[in-house]
Amino acid sequence: MALSFAVVASSSSIMCKATNANNHSHLQDLSYIKRAALISDKSAGFTSPHPNFGCVIVTPSAEVVGEAYLYAQGTKPAEVLAVEAAGERCRGATAYVNMEPGDCHGDHTAVSALVQAGITRAVIGMRHPLQHLRGNAIRAFRSQGLQVDVLGEDMQSKLVEEARKACLLVNLPFVYRAASRVPFSVLKYAMTLDGKIAASSGHAAWISSKLSRNRVFELRGRSDAIIVGGNTVRRDNPRLTARHGGGHMPIRIVLSQSLDLPEEANLWDLSDVSTVVVTQRGARRSFQRYLASKGVEVVELDILNPRDVMEYFHDRGYLSILWECGGTLAASAISSGVIHKVFAFVAPKIIGGKNAPSPVGELGMVEMSQALDLIDVCFEQIGPDMLISGFLQPIPDLTPTIPSEDETFAIDPTVAPFETSIIFFYKTWDLYGAFSNFSPHPIQMPDEDGKQVHRSQQSSSTGLHRQNKISKKSRGSSTTGKANTAATPSSGEI
């Protein structure tokens, strides 16, 4: 046990005063960890398929001398950036990280950076959610003589739980994905006070206020993809872009069994971001070719249902999906158990109409006792509207099995690794979790002089559609247009 606690007040909330090797109080520890979680969230949407990482370096005299977060996939680890900011003042300091670094495949960059800089203590918000990485960095730190404290393991109190939750929340998509083998899915809708998402005519622009719709752009910017059904494309001709300025742009996914979709649609305009249409095997092949000629990727699944679609996108490395569909698809997604969270914008207006649609279609429930209860519900007023959000499924319990000090790393036999012989990824950086050879957002990479250069979103996101050959269960095949004819990476890159 690394901390010695002295209880200075005890009532319903536990207040502890603690000393540790670096003289920081328990409460200071928690506030720095929360700070690490907070800054890690600044790059939400950009780091996927990696988790969000933040690192705060604090001297024994409680001076914050460096803090940083992982900016995007492929950029320098937060720990390295924080060490660079703190320089010599790292000696004898404590590093606070919201999550255990993913010290995988011989890449010890984050751990080495802290060790070599002279950090003597690491406080970790949560262990890495992926089982094959969990505990590796912690063991490496300890073997290098650092004191390591893990929230909830070495420290426990109500306030610790609060800080732990902050760490969990910034990486919820990653945590859910690791636990449920599907991306974290959020169902979002806007409805009137009488529960309608459109008038009986189908007209829906707009139910919620501009402020609320701006909030939706932020939600989109935190997601890897947005899903709608064919009905929404036909009825609303949506753009589904994140228009809040400079944020991450999720790809657009359309689910359509019949492929009875309009020839002209905003979603076929790929100038901002790409679109994937997922359909059932054999559906309107001529229309598939038409979409492909426009650069839209078409994926055929044997049977189109939300769970198979989610498993497919899980295999492609997606962490989080925002569902902005109508009631029929929403009901089907809920019934399939793939929706984890709901965001409902409720506008104080009444439209009426016997046939006006509602946000969730038939779920087959007949008694109110069968209703699905949301948990961890939040209410937030946005302009004239109320945003009600909550979880449909509990946050998975990832309480780690804590490996003993000398336990050697072993591959979990229950998790089937991807067959690298049929998946042509050059960056199979993670056999069990998310993996990718694309970055769906602009990233900064150092040029030869060490300066950061900008890779455009378009060039990197187009790559998504070039090489993602997933045939794990031979579920899907993909058609791409002329624009998507890049070379398969050589085996040397695998």
Ligand SMILES: Nc1c(N[C@@H]2O[C@H](COP(=O)(O)O)[C@@H](O)[C@H]2O)[nH]c(=O)[nH]c1=O
């Ligand atoms: N009507 C309505 C929403 N409708 C959703 O937004 C989509 C249109 O997105 P875009 O074309 O990008 O502006 C539309 O297809 C539907 O999914 N959303 C809201 O937050 N509030 C509203 O009042």
